[in-house]
Amino acid sequence: xxxRVHVTLKNGVLDPQGKAxxxxxxxxxxxxxxxxxxxxxxxxxxxxxxxxxxxxxxKEMCEKLLANTVIEDYSIELA
Amino acid sequence: xxxRVHVTLKNGVLDPQGKAxxxxxxxxxxxxxxxxxxxxxxxxxxxxxxxxxxxxxxKEMCEKLLANTVIEDYSIELA
Amino acid sequence: MKSAVILFPGIxxxxxxxxxxxxxxxxxxxxxxxxxxxxxxTDIIMVPGGFSYGDYLxxxxxxxxxxxxxxxxxxxxxxxTILGVCNGFQILTEAGLLPGALMRNASLKFICKNTHLKxxxxxxxxxxxxxxxxxxxxxxxxxxxxxxxxxETLDRLEGEGRVILRYCDANGVVDPATNLNGSQRNIAGIIxxxxxxxxxxxxxxxxxxPLHGGTDGRNLFKSLVEAAS
Amino acid sequence: MSANDFxxxxxxxxxxxxxxxxxxxxxxxxxxxxxxxINELGIFxxxxxxxxxxxxxxxxxxxxxTKADWVIQGPGENAGVIDIGDGQAAVFKMESxxxxxxxxxxxxxxxxxxxxxxxxxxxxxxxxxxxxxxxxGEADHPKTRHLLSGVVEGIGGYGNCMGVPTIGxxxxxxxxxxxxxLVNAMTVGLADADNxxxxxxxGIGNPVVYVGxxxxxxxxxxxxxxxxxxxxxxxxxxxxxxxxxxxxxKLLLEACLELMAxxxxxxxxxxxxxxxxxxSFEMASKGGVGVELWLDKVPMREEGMTPYELMLSxxxxxxxxxxxxxCEDAAKxxxxxxxxxxxxxxxxxxxxxxxxxxxxxxxxDLPIDPLAEASPEYDRPWEPTPKQDRIDPxxxxxKVSHVEALKTLIASPDLASRRWIWEQYDHLVMGNxxxxxxxxxxxxRVQGTNKGIAATTDCTPRYxxxxxxxxxxxxxxxxxxxxxxxxxxxxxxxxxxxxxxPERPRIMGQFVGACQGIGEAxxxxxxxxxxxxxxLYNETNGVGIMPTPAIGGVGVISDLGHHATIGIxxxxxxxxMIGA
Ligand SMILES: Nc1ncnc2c1ncn2[C@@H]1O[C@H](COP(=O)(O)OP(=O)(O)O)[C@@H](O)[C@H]1O
Numbered sequence: 001x002x003x004r005v006h007v008t009l010k011n012g013v014l015d016p017q018g019k020a021x022x023x024x025x026x027x028x029x030x031x032x033x034x035x036x037x038x039x040x041x042x043x044x045x046x047x048x049x050x051x052x053x054x055x056x057x058x059k060e061m062c063e064k065l066l067a068n069t070v071i072e073d074y075s076i077e078l079a
Numbered sequence: 080x081x082x083r084v085h086v087t088l089k090n091g092v093l094d095p096q097g098k099a100x101x102x103x104x105x106x107x108x109x110x111x112x113x114x115x116x117x118x119x120x121x122x123x124x125x126x127x128x129x130x131x132x133x134x135x136x137x138k139e140m141c142e143k144l145l146a147n148t149v150i151e152d153y154s155i156e157l158a
Numbered sequence: 159m160k161s162a163v164i165l166f167p168g169i170x171x172x173x174x175x176x177x178x179x180x181x182x183x184x185x186x187x188x189x190x191x192x193x194x195x196x197x198x199x200t201d202i203i204m205v206p207g208g209f210s211y212g213d214y215l216x217x218x219x220x221x222x223x224x225x226x227x228x229x230x231x232x233x234x235x236x237x238x239t240i241l242g243v244c245n246g247f248q249i250l251t252e253a254g255l256l257p258g259a260l261m262r263n264a265s266l267k268f269i270c271k272n273t274h275l276k277x278x279x280x281x282x283x284x285x286x287x288x289x290x291x292x293x294x295x296x297x298x299x300x301x302x303x304x305x306x307x308x309x310e311t312l313d314r315l316e317g318e319g320r321v322i323l324r325y326c327d328a329n330g331v332v333d334p335a336t337n338l339n340g341s342q343r344n345i346a347g348i349i350x351x352x353x354x355x356x357x358x359x360x361x362x363x364x365x366x367x368p369l370h371g372g373t374d375g376r377n378l379f380k381s382l383v384e385a386a387s
Numbered sequence: 388m389s390a391n392d393f394x395x396x397x398x399x400x401x402x403x404x405x406x407x408x409x410x411x412x413x414x415x416x417x418x419x420x421x422x423x424x425i426n427e428l429g430i431f432x433x434x435x436x437x438x439x440x441x442x443x444x445x446x447x448x449x450x451x452x453t454k455a456d457w458v459i460q461g462p463g464e465n466a467g468v469i470d471i472g473d474g475q476a477a478v479f480k481m482e483s484x485x486x487x488x489x490x491x492x493x494x495x496x497x498x499x500x501x502x503x504x505x506x507x508x509x510x511x512x513x514x515x516x517x518x519x520x521x522x523x524g525e526a527d528h529p530k531t532r533h534l535l536s537g538v539v540e541g542i543g544g545y546g547n548c549m550g551v552p553t554i555g556x557x558x559x560x561x562x563x564x565x566x567x568x569l570v571n572a573m574t575v576g577l578a579d580a581d582n583x584x585x586x587x588x589x590g591i592g593n594p595v596v597y598v599g600x601x602x603x604x605x606x607x608x609x610x611x612x613x614x615x616x617x618x619x620x621x622x623x624x625x626x627x628x629x630x631x632x633x634x635x636x637k638l639l640l641e642a643c644l645e646l647m648a649x650x651x652x653x654x655x656x657x658x659x660x661x662x663x664x665x666x667s668f669e670m671a672s673k674g675g676v677g678v679e680l681w682l683d684k685v686p687m688r689e690e691g692m693t694p695y696e697l698m699l700s701x702x703x704x705x706x707x708x709x710x711x712x713x714c715e716d717a718a719k720x721x722x723x724x725x726x727x728x729x730x731x732x733x734x735x736x737x738x739x740x741x742x743x744x745x746x747x748x749x750x751x752d753l754p755i756d757p758l759a760e761a762s763p764e765y766d767r768p769w770e771p772t773p774k775q776d777r778i779d780p781x782x783x784x785x786k787v788s789h790v791e792a793l794k795t796l797i798a799s800p801d802l803a804s805r806r807w808i809w810e811q812y813d814h815l816v817m818g819n820x821x822x823x824x825x826x827x828x829x830x831x832r833v834q835g836t837n838k839g840i841a842a843t844t845d846c847t848p849r850y851x852x853x854x855x856x857x858x859x860x861x862x863x864x865x866x867x868x869x870x871x872x873x874x875x876x877x878x879x880x881x882x883x884x885x886x887x888x889p890e891r892p893r894i895m896g897q898f899v900g901a902c903q904g905i906g907e908a909x910x911x912x913x914x915x916x917x918x919x920x921x922x923l924y925n926e927t928n929g930v931g932i933m934p935t936p937a938i939g940g941v942g943v944i945s946d947l948g949h950h951a952t953i954g955i956x957x958x959x960x961x962x963x964m965i966g967a
Contacts, residue, residue: 006120016262016304016340021121024144030136032126038119040215041085042100045114057109064107065100065223068216068252071259071306088630091604091689093702095632096214102726103211103220117215149491149628167726168634170550173834174818207816209548212634268543268811299547299813364815369832369947371823 001046003058004077007067008039042066051078080125082137083156086146087118121145130157159383161187161202164230166221169208169245171363178363179204182379192224201386202239203230205246207299207361217260217302218248227253239283239382240355244300247347247357256350256357257315258307263300264340270299272371273338275346275360276326279319282349283385284356287377293330294374296360298338303359305341305348315348323347323358395425405432411763418757426695426743426751431758433661433699434668437923440762443889444921447902451916452909457878458917459580465506465657466576467917468583469879471943475833476580477840478512481520481573481883481939483922487606488570490628492537496570497545497631498703503572504549505657508640509706511584511647512576515817516831517546519556519572520844520883520937524565526800531560534568541631542572543811548633549640552820553812554829557844557937560800566927571883571920573939575842577833584647586656586666588674588709588735593653595667595678595733596715598722599639599705602663603688605629606701635704635727642725643706651714658705664698666707667733668741672759677738683746686728694743694750709735769895775853826953827869830944839944841875848933855897859904859936866940867912874950875942880909882919882938887931889923897934898923905936914940 009015015037022036044061046054058076067074088094094116101115123140125133137155146153161179163172172189179187179202188198197203210221221227227249234240234255242250250256263269272295280290288294307315315321323346327336337344339359347358362375395401402412405428415423415431423431433439441448453461459476460468466480484499504514519542524531546553551574588595606629646652654674656666663685671678682694688702710718715731722729736742741758743751787795796802809824821839822830828843845865851858863880870877882905887894909915925932944950 008120008122012308013306014261014340016264016266018121019264020266021144025140028140028143030140032136033123033140034126035122035124037122039122041087041118041120042097043087043114043116043118044112047111047113057111061104061107061109061112065103065219066215068219068259070251070257071261093600093603093605093630093632093688095212095630095634098632099211099214099220099634103215103223107223147491147493150494150630168548168637170548170637171816171818174816177818208550209634209637212548212632212637214634267540268547268813270547270813270815271810297815299815301547361815364818367818369821370815370818 001049001051001054002079003044003046003054004079005042005044005058005062005066005074006039007042007072007074009037010071010073013071054078080128080130080133081158082123082125082133083158084121084123084137084141084145084153085118086121086151086153088116089150089152092150133157159183159185159386160200161204162198162200163187163189164192164203164205164226165189166192166210166224168210168212169206171207171244174363175204175206175243178366178375178379181366182383190226192221192226195225195229197229197233202241202382203233205242205249207244207246210245210249213302216252218245218252221249222252231255234355237352237354239386241284241382242357243361243363244359247359248302250355250357255355256348257311258305260302261304261306262302263304268301269338270297272297273360274326274328275323276330276332278321278324282322282353284349284378284381285322286384287381291330293326295365295372296362296375297364298360300359303339303341305345307342312342318351320349321345322349322356323360397422397425397428401428405429406436407432411435414763418754424751426698427753429695429699430664430751430753433664434758435762439661439665441921442763443765443767443923444884444898445764446766447899450902451906453915453917455879455913455915458915459583461915461917462919464585465509467879467881468510469917469941470580471840473836474580476578476583477941478507478510478576478578479574479881479939479941480506480918481571481844481881481937482506482920483883483885484570484572485568485885485922485925487628488538489534489568492534493541493544494628494630496538496541497633498629499570499572500542500545501631501633501636501703502659503574504551504636505659505706507574507576508643509584509655509657510576510578511582512578513644514549514551514574514576515819516575516829516840516842517551517553517573518829518842518844518939519553519570520846521556521558522564522569522848522935523560524568525562526560528565530565538570539808539811545631545633547813549637550816552814552816552831553809554814554820554831555824555843558805558808559848561848561933563931563933567925567932569885569925569932569935571885571937573844573881575840575941582647584652584655586654586670586673588654588670588676590653590709591676591735591737593709593712593735594715594731595680595735596708596710596718597685597705597730597732598642598708599727600632600635600702601686601688601728602692602697602700602702602705604692604696604700607696607699629701629703631703638725638727639704639706642722642727645721646718651710651718653709653711655706655708658707660701662699662701662705663707668755668759670707670709671741671755675739677736677740677755678733679736679742679744680733681744682750684730684732686730694745698743767889767895768892769899770892771896772855772893772900821947821950822873822952827872828875830873830950832947837947839875839947839950841870841873841942841944842940843869844937844939845869846935846937848935851897851901851934851936855900855934856904859901860908862936862938863905863908863912863914866938867914870940870942872951873944875944877912877914877940877942879915879917880938880940882916882936884919884921885925885932885935885937886923887926894931901934901936
């Protein structure tokens with residue numbers, strides 16, 4: 001089974017990387033961009049076939065390691 | 080309009096981060112993980128409503144800046 | 159006076175830390191490997207700088223989950239003096255021993271240079287050899303020193319005198335122009351509520367020898383010794 | 388190609404793709420006594436590439452002076468070694484990563500730094516200083532900004548993570564590098580003079596051990612690429628780029644040094660360009676032994692890898708060692724502690740042949756010496772660079788005032804401050820940096836002593852262009868002066884010879900001239916060459932770079948109480964000019 005995890009900065013948390021990318025895009029002449037946020041995308045290959053169990057486990061991984069919940073949100077998709 | 084861009088390492092390219100995360104997950108007792116790959120997730124807020132135009136523009140942004148096409152692939156979703 | 163230095167894979171300023179602690183305490187610190195679960199009894203614990211786990215995922219994230227960190231957390235609770243510098247600061251925030259998070263520098267670039275710092279609170283076990291309002295000169299060397307916390311937390315930190323160091327210029331001016339890395343309110347170092355855990359981005363351990371070009375860092379280590387003895 | 392298809396027919400096209408010309412292939416047939424299989428062809432191809440064999444340059448490199456009382460190891464090992472007194476040795480070398488850095492500046496530069504550090508710690512030395520010599524195209528060329536920022540970030544990304552201070556270097560801009568930048572990285576390490584490790588394999592029956600990262604399909608044919616001229620298509624050759632993993636290299640460094648503190652290692656060699664091939668052949672050739680390699684035992688990162696790929700992969704952060712028999716478990720325990728792969732992948736034999744086994748089958752069987760030592764050596768035709776006309780200063784009218792001229796000079800990319808670069812490098816880690824970048828040479832203290840090591844990189848390509856002999860001398864002399872200016876006694880150099888296509892006599896003449904000049908200066912100054920690297924075919928669309936023999940100099944300050952720095956200390960000081 002595959003899990004796809006998105007880790008994104010919480011609203012209100014300043015995103016230096018997104019800001020720099022935004023700036024660089026403007027520098028390249030892309031004027032139609034209003035905002036850029038950069039997050040992480042983590043793909044996990046998992047043993048097993050029990051989706052509910054996998055989801056619970058990946059949630060625990062996010063809480064324990066993959067995301068810093070002080071500043072980040074995460075979302076999980078299974079495939 | 081919103082664009083969501085995923086930037087991932089090409090197949091076969093070493094992913095030191097994914098490797099280290101995998102290792103750390105094992106250390107935390109998550110044994111059922113077979114592989115971890117880490118990529119970037121970039122959200123863009125765009126002007127305009129023409130999806131085709133937006134897509135073409137984001138593609139150009141990827142080629143020029145968001146992805147390092149030497150070692151990375153990218154994919155674009157509009158929302 | 160006994161001290162310990164915690165070593166995670168990828169840490170690289172441990173010898174700098176050891177030299178500074180040895181100079182201040184007169185004895186060589188014990189080095190404790192991340193896989194250990196117990197700490198020797200010491201008065202001071204230092205989590206040094208470097209790139210634990212390559213700074214992959216988030217700086218300090220993986221080190222914060224190492225077995226030894228449970229023991230460090232216990233010591234923190236028991237009131238032992240704990241100093242986290244640079245990656246050490248990142249590890250302590252990731253471990254929840256200090257509030258906030260350290261994000262990529264606003265310039266997105268690694269910065270290695272000397273910077274001036276204002277001592278905001280000299281009434282701590284880390285700064286008792288300074289005077290409040292002093293400004294000192296330490297080097298920084300980091301990629302992710304951009305301190306972030308929500309405004310509530312920041313207000314609290316300031317209100318409780320827990321902001322210890324701020325980036326400033328040679329005249330002690332603290333303003334956006336002297337903010338080296340984009341940190342909220344120019345914050346370079348904070349302590350926990352109980353006042354026994356300090357996390358800071360700059361490197362006092364690289365300013366302890368005239369050959370370093372300055373010795374402003376010595377008093378920080380002297381403060382620890384003073385407070386513990 | 389499937390895993391055990393060793394019977395791919397060897398066509399002339401395939402031979403050509405492997406960069407071997409007709410003569411060379413004839414020699415292959417002669418050496419083998421039969422047609423090689425694909426694995427063997429691949430091995431010849433990388434071993435005889437310019438990069439590994441030095442076939443165009445060997446003849447001239449041999450003329451360089453390499454001896455002095457303090458030289459412990461001259462060229463020919465992973466790095467040079469000099470005695471710095473008190474039972475200590477400085478181990479250093481400079482190496483290029485030009486082509487990969489042009490294709491992917493961050494990773495190219497990063498893996499260049501990783502490679503040179505491995506060269507130094509393979510010898511038993513802890514790296515204590517890094518330097519780099521960089522050449523980019525014109526400042527306003529559309530690619531320069533991207534290449535410069537990528538290279539600098541890559542160098543910092545790797546060196547900072549390793550915890551080795553980057554204490555100096557040089558940076559130039561010139562149109563001749565528009566399509567072919569130069570990234571030369573240098574590392575200086577510190578070792579005990581009586582505990583230096585070498586690469587000569589010894590002890591029939593001893594285990595051959597692989598440590599470090601797993602092998603993937605990285606940079607296959609990278610070594611041949613580094614010896615081929617660029618053209619506009621070469622950006623398409625991209626997937627051969629390797630990604631560096633400095634964290635793993637830091638672990639590898641600590642694990643190797645820990646193992647080196649025991650007496651378990653007989654020989655050790657890093658896997659650099661041409662990976663397992665060049666490391667195994669060099670170790671066997673130097674030791675006069677044979678090797679049987681069990682390729683299926685190599686730790687692999689990807690499924691379905693073939694012997695061909697395993698032999699040619701340039702995956703980073705790997706080492707090959709020969710251990711004393713019976714030490715395998717104790718050695719493995721060290722690598723386990725540092726969480727690195729460790730695998731016994733072969734055994735030394737008395738056959739003087741390299742036998743490649745793949746699940747019991749023979750995947751290749753080659754004689755070692757003809758590949759490693761008797762590789763082709765060319766005496767390429769060369770012509771001297773014509774003397775330039777002397778310019779009479781009187782004939783030039785001053786178009787601008789002195790002040791204007793000074794301003795122009797200060798603002799020129801070649802003279803502007805490099806602070807933007809070196810502030811991205813951790814130049815203070817280890818706590819021993821005494822003279823930071825921005826002066827003449829960087830200086831680091833030898834931990835626990837009052838002694839310093841000074842290091843610098845220097846070359847002025849336009850001088851070499853105008854007169855290769857004088858330019859070569861000047862580069863050495865400048866390195867010498869930069870060391871002296873810190874108070875150091877200059878001891879030895881490493882060189883990184885970056886030139887265009889040696890098949891062009893004029894360019895070969897630049898190389899020959901520079902060697903001559905460097906040699907003369909080294910003799911005059913008692914400043915021998917102890918290591919070096921050659922990078923040829925630095926050209927784009929037939930236009931070569933300026934000849935750039937970068938010199939890395941190392942010296943010792945015996946008492947740091949008496950070192951000098953560039954800054955003027957008092958405002959009432961008198962300025963004195965000395966020299967010619
Ligand atoms: N790539 C680099 N890495 C580190 N330091 C550098 C680099 N380029 C230049 N520097 C530092 O900047 C200073 C001036 O550089 P440059 O003008 O290129 O050299 P030089 O003074 O030898 O002509 C030197 O002290 C050098 O150490």
